[in-house]
Amino acid sequence: MLAERLAKSLPGAAVFLCRGQLRKTMQRCWHEYDALVCIMASGIVVRTLAPLIKDKRKDPAVVVCDEHGQFAVSLLSGHLGGANALAGRVAAITGGRAVITTASDVQGRTALDLWAQDLGLVVADRDGLSRAMGKLVNQGSVMLSSDYPLPQLPEDMRLH
The missing domain is CATH 3.40.50.11220 (Rossmann fold)
Known part of the structure; x- marks a missing residue:
């Protein structure tokens, strides 16, 4: 069975x-x-x-x-x-x-929610995350801004 x-x-x-x-x-x-x-x-x-x-x-x-x-x-x-x-x-x-x-998986893109979770980050703006995911899957990359040091970013993310 x-x-x-x-x-x-x-x-x-x-x-x-x-x-x-x-x-x-x-x-x-x-x-x-x-x-x-x-x-x-x-x-x-x-x-x-x-x-x-x-x-x-x-x-x-x-x-x-x-x-x-x-x-x-x-x-x-x-x-x-x-x-x-x-x-x-x-x-x-x-x-x-x-x-x-899920579009990110189908397209081989970074799942931003999982990326943030893996880094121990908390997503404060869920709507903003959804908009960023939309840009990522529709345009192929997304710009990121951070006041804190981050590890090397995935290929489909850029630092602003």
Whole structure:
């Protein structure tokens, strides 16, 4: 069974079989775990979790897999929540393919939110970050201004 195979390969994972209790089980898991791997149709996951979705910075990562493990789709909280990375791990375990749709990943650009997190920086202006990400993916680079010394910048970032 795919769920058991994933649970053995993902530290801290638990398997829940939802026979007739899907909504209740998924709601409980949403509040108790920082990531969910759902082996079912994405439409079921979307409809079940929709009322619970609040904030991509706080919601758990959600990855959806088909029953054969051919596709591991990063559905929610891709960057900061870790769903993109988790989809990659799941695909590596199953021999399938990670499906990542975030523009920065698709284009091979720096994910500014992850870059900031990796440096221990706090993003004070979330809207500004979204605008900067838009520029990065649409124009190929972004200018950065900082009063503090930074390590070498990724190729798609320039210091102002």
